Amino acid sequence: MLIFCLLSLFFTVSNGQNYQKLVLVYGEPTVGNGYSTHEISWEQCYSMCYWDENCSFSYYYSSQCSLYQYGNYSIKQLTSSDEKLIAVKRNLTTCPSKTVQIVGTDSYGDNDTVYINRITSDGTFWNITYSSTFQCDNETKLFQRGNYWVCVGVRLIDYCANYTVAGVNLCSSDGWMSMTGPYSRDELNYFLANRGTLGWRTPTLWVDGMGGQFMDVTQNKDTNYPKCGGYSRNDCAYIGYNGYNCVAQGFCYWTSDNTYCWRGATCLRGYVDVS
Numbered sequence: 001m002l003i004f005c006l007l008s009l010f011f012t013v014s015n016g017q018n019y020q021k022l023v024l025v026y027g028e029p030t031v032g033n034g035y036s037t038h039e040i041s042w043e044q045c046y047s048m049c050y051w052d053e054n055c056s057f058s059y060y061y062s063s064q065c066s067l068y069q070y071g072n073y074s075i076k077q078l079t080s081s082d083e084k085l086i087a088v089k090r091n092l093t094t095c096p097s098k099t100v101q102i103v104g105t106d107s108y109g110d111n112d113t114v115y116i117n118r119i120t121s122d123g124t125f126w127n128i129t130y131s132s133t134f135q136c137d138n139e140t141k142l143f144q145r146g147n148y149w150v151c152v153g154v155r156l157i158d159y160c161a162n163y164t165v166a167g168v169n170l171c172s173s174d175g176w177m178s179m180t181g182p183y184s185r186d187e188l189n190y191f192l193a194n195r196g197t198l199g200w201r202t203p204t205l206w207v208d209g210m211g212g213q214f215m216d217v218t219q220n221k222d223t224n225y226p227k228c229g230g231y232s233r234n235d236c237a238y239i240g241y242n243g244y245n246c247v248a249q250g251f252c253y254w255t256s257d258n259t260y261c262w263r264g265a266t267c268l269r270g271y272v273d274v275s
């Protein structure tokens with residue numbers, strides 16, 4: 001049912017848009033008329049969709065072109081004889097050669113909101129669902145971790161406390177999910193920038209990982225942590241010590257030393273799976 005996928009037919013674009021592809025298929029939307037209709041050629045029709053940021057797909061039938069904005073739709077799958085043409089926008093690195101890559105999930109994050117466009121097939125219909133309901137609140141920040149988008153943040157208490165008190169307890173109360181840790185250097189920098197201040201002591205933060213046990217389901221344990229030399233899974237993990245820009249390990253009952261105070265943790269607020 002796949003006709004073809006438009007690869008580099010369009011002029012070169014030098015930003016994120018160069019992932020944008022149109023997958024061309026035979027089909028017919030079951031509801032709606034689109035937000036704009038034109039009497040143009042099929043090539044002009046899908047080109048128009050390609051360049052319109054609000055266009056999710058275009059539908060072409062008997063010289064009529066309709067553009068559909070991002071939303072929820074069902075598209076009836078047809079055979080070639082029907083001459084009803086659909087061009088669906090997908091974010092793909094390469095065009096499929098044989099397989100129908102109309103099916104899949106595209107997501108992107110902007111201003112702490114995740115936009116998800118999911119296309120499935122049940123053999124009769126392609127069903128498209130679009131949502132932008134996953135948003136990070138106030139004190140948290142959005143990051144992508146492979147197939148997950150997460151909202152993470154730093155939680156603090158105003159005294160020095162051990163891993164259980166400052167980490168486990170804090171990260172699983174008030175609507176927070178669990179402890180987390182830096183999946184990337186960007187996350188590490190964000191956490192460190194939000195550790196606050198506490199008198200003459202420098203605040204350090206506990207991160208997920210106690211004796212090789214991990215709570216955060218959006219990470220493959222500590223695989224992605226930027227680790228300090230000598231990192232092991234023997235004790236408890238933390239960041240912010242001694243100017244180190246990495247995850248270190250120390251005794252879980254530590255609360256402070258001469259200069260440093262373990263006074264909070266990196267926590268997971270929520271996540272969405274876009275696989």
Ligand SMILES: *[C@@H]1O[C@H](CO)[C@@H](O)[C@H](O)[C@H]1NC(C)=O
Pocket residue numbers: 052053054
């Ligand atoms: C896309 O839709 C938004 C919201 O309706 C609108 O503000 C914006 O101007 C549209 N963009 C284009 C390129 O039409």
Ligand SMILES: *[C@@H]1O[C@H](CO)[C@@H](O)[C@H](O)[C@H]1NC(C)=O
Pocket residue numbers: 070071072129130131132133
């Ligand atoms: C599409 O449907 C999903 C649930 O299936 C819903 O969460 C979402 O808000 C809907 N999107 C629109 C644009 O109506």
Ligand SMILES: *[C@@H]1O[C@H](CO)[C@@H](O)[C@H](O)[C@H]1NC(C)=O
Pocket residue numbers: 016019091092106107108
């Ligand atoms: C498209 O995919 C690329 C690579 O996965 C990603 O970097 C980019 O943010 C995506 N863009 C959109 C608009 O989904």
Ligand SMILES: *[C@@H]1O[C@H](CO)[C@@H](O)[C@H](O)[C@H]1NC(C)=O
Pocket residue numbers: 111
């Ligand atoms: C980002 O979201 C906040 C809160 O919803 C809003 O006040 C702000 O205007 C948004 N910024 C942009 C660039 O859309």
Ligand SMILES: *[C@@H]1O[C@H](CO)[C@@H](O)[C@H](O)[C@H]1NC(C)=O
Pocket residue numbers: 030074120121122125126127
């Ligand atoms: C797809 O949409 C059609 C028509 O709205 C519906 O009958 C069907 O159950 C949907 N399939 C799935 C897998 O959601």
Ligand SMILES: *[C@@H]1O[C@H](CO)[C@@H](O)[C@H](O)[C@H]1NC(C)=O
Pocket residue numbers: 138139
């Ligand atoms: C954001 O957090 C601050 C401090 O906790 C609070 O005063 C403010 O009302 C919050 N804003 C929103 C939009 O939740």
Ligand SMILES: *[C@@H]1O[C@H](CO)[C@@H](O)[C@H](O)[C@H]1NC(C)=O
Pocket residue numbers: 162163164165252253254
């Ligand atoms: C952490 O502190 C609490 C309260 O002081 C204590 O009950 C707990 O045993 C301590 N945990 C560790 C690992 O030291």
